[in-house]
Amino acid sequence: MYAPSPALDRATVESLLGAAVAAPSIHNTQPWRFQVDPRDRLVEVHSVPERTLPLTDPTHRAQHLSVGAAVFNLRLAAVHHGLRPEVALLPDPSEPGLLATVRLTGPSVGDDRLPDHGLYAAIARRRTSRLPFTGRPVPDPVVAEMVTAAHAAGARLYLPDFAGTRRLLRLTAAAEARNHAHPDRTAETRTWLRTPGSDIPYGIPVTALGPPDAAARIPMRDFTGRLPGPRLPALGFERHVQTALLWTSHDRREDWLRAGQALQYVLLTATAHGLRTSLLHQAMEWPDLRRAAAMPRGGRCHPHILIRFGYGRDGARTPRDDPRG
């Protein structure tokens, strides 16, 4: 006889949402809200209108990347709990703020498109590290796994050679200079910074920021702008910067959500292998620079984010808000 699946228990729901919100998000905006129907075993993932960056991210592409990353964590956590996650992206055209639903069927033998290999454990360990890396080269098989991960999640990873990396860093530096020259953008970014003692559970604590590169080779984002006050002294960063450009061949909202899942798959793969990562998104925030960042001879290439990876110290922890608002 047909036996309906039991409702999701409270501990499982908490664990799933805890994993989801550990995802990276632009400026730690955490632009997601989750509505859970335990009986229906359904998680709805909504965007949060007030967690947007009107100047930095007017199309909400970066917001979709962030939510996609959270959806990926949710999928991994579901598999970890023996559940099968069935994901629908943008399931209801009449409700544009509903970015995804995840139905948790099961118990299952696991989502065979999502092998774990320590990825679930990496969710809690992954943090953005804006510190210098050692420069020790990352072995080819690890990089190959990162490429496979992006592909499996519906995106692509381009590994630029030395000249290609310089080109992408030059575009990032150009974007960084424009951001500086644009007081409204600088002010927008600054509103997401948190000083010590703040109990606001989103935004970036100043303790998670990094120093500038003394050789000015890596244009790390300067979140403080030209704020008066003490600045972190510049430090020597790795000479040979290892980067990867995440891209998709279309540029629709569902592609952004897929790219976000791919981003997180790549970051967790790197973390599981003991790498540290940081993100350089500045060039994607200016349409002409984003176009220029497309792979040379790449045909239809819509770049989404530049990932810097290597060995080094952990970044500092950032806070997380209640995922149900």
Ligand SMILES: Cc1cc2nc3c(=O)[nH]c(=O)nc-3n(C[C@H](O)[C@H](O)[C@H](O)COP(=O)(O)O)c2cc1C
């Ligand atoms: C779409 C996107 C763009 C980001 N862009 C940058 C960036 O340009 N510079 C940077 O230092 N961090 C960037 N980040 C990292 C976030 O600031 C970081 O994920 C957030 O502060 C939470 O911290 P955590 O990654 O350590 O959990 C980006 C993250 C996402 C998802």
